[in-house]
Amino acid sequence: MEQPENFSYSGSEVVSEEWWKEFNDPKLNTLIDSALTNNLNLATTWEQFQEAKAIRKRQSTFLLPDIEAQSRAAMSRPEPDFAGGENVQLGVSAAYELDLWGRIRASVQAEDFRMQASYFDYKAAAISLSAEIASTWYELVTATEQLQLVEEQIKTNEDIMKLIRARFGAGTIRAVDILRQEQLLKSTQDLRIIYETDVATLQNQLAILVGKPPQNFSETALDSLPQISQLPETGLPLELVRNRPDVQRQYALLMAADRDMAEAVRNKFPRLSLNLTAQVRSNNFQNLFNEWAYTLAGNLVAPLIYWGRLRAEVDRTEAVKNQQLYQYGQSVLTAFQEVEDALIREQKQKQRIEILAERLELAQKTNKQLQIEFINGLSEYLDVLLSLDQQQQLQRNMLQRKREKVQIRIDLYRALAGGFDTGRSPPVE
Known part of the structure; x- marks a missing residue:
């Protein structure tokens, strides 16, 4: 992959790890803090990390000897007729494989990288x-x-309806103009239902995100969007690679695949294991600990003919490693694209808002002038109606464009984000 150049745009403000605080919105801060504690999907991801942590710990125990205790007790009667009496055995055994070639250590390292990948997935x-x-x-x-x-807008349209009805009674306006104004009024009333539905469903969606039943959630929204601060400092592309947890996750998976391949290669080498057994045995309880028996054995196993099975496993793990390598490279490119896209979109969105503001100002002036001309009998009411409809639509579009600008900044913060403290500890081994 080519050496990445600096990003197209960059500001001077350093964004904190808790990037959402850049909006200076206490309600948003409270919602996110609650979600980081109570969101069930996030809690599930944390437990997946705990599972990976336990697997890593289990795998590390193969570097230590397995120690087992054994006991056996039996009693035979009648003793004069049959040999025996009490038959008691106690023993301790230990088995240990010498990790001559680092095969076991490679498997532990693989699980360690997978544990790290799971933690980055949580982040x-x-x-x-x-x-x-x-x-x-x-x-x-x-x-x-x-x-x-x-x-x-509904109030404005109702007032205009009253005005033109009065003028219709005076014979200065046509009936069709009343019908057209009625259509505009009904259209805005329909929009009211749509936005009422949006408010209710978005509140329900927020409730689920913060881990609450929708019927128990009653957070009211602010009456205006936040002011967007200056463009944040984007830093260098390689810094982004080191900071983004999704990229770190892919790197950890790549390293895990590398260790899996190392384990597969070393699985072709001989294995040496040691077994130590200590045992006491007696036909009665009184003499149980009088005599001890010890056994130390070594076992060497070397693969001879496996019909290419071990070589095939090496090839498989190598292919997996190459897959992870390409996926890591793709995740890096995607990270660069997300930052570049957000930077370009923010610059263009500013231009769109500026043009829309000019269009809205012109529409307001046009509507005002047409109303004056209509009152003086110099223009048809249809011109006034069309101008009013366009002005109201532009007002709604302006709110939508401003929200899109906030969303673009959220996307930029997310693209630049590293980790932040969620209240849960990182892996320590």
């Missing part, structure tokens, strides 16, 4: 959760704003 899930909550929260804020705006 990536926490970042995704925080971004999803921020997106849903500001969608709720926008839907609430849209609902307030539509209520105002």
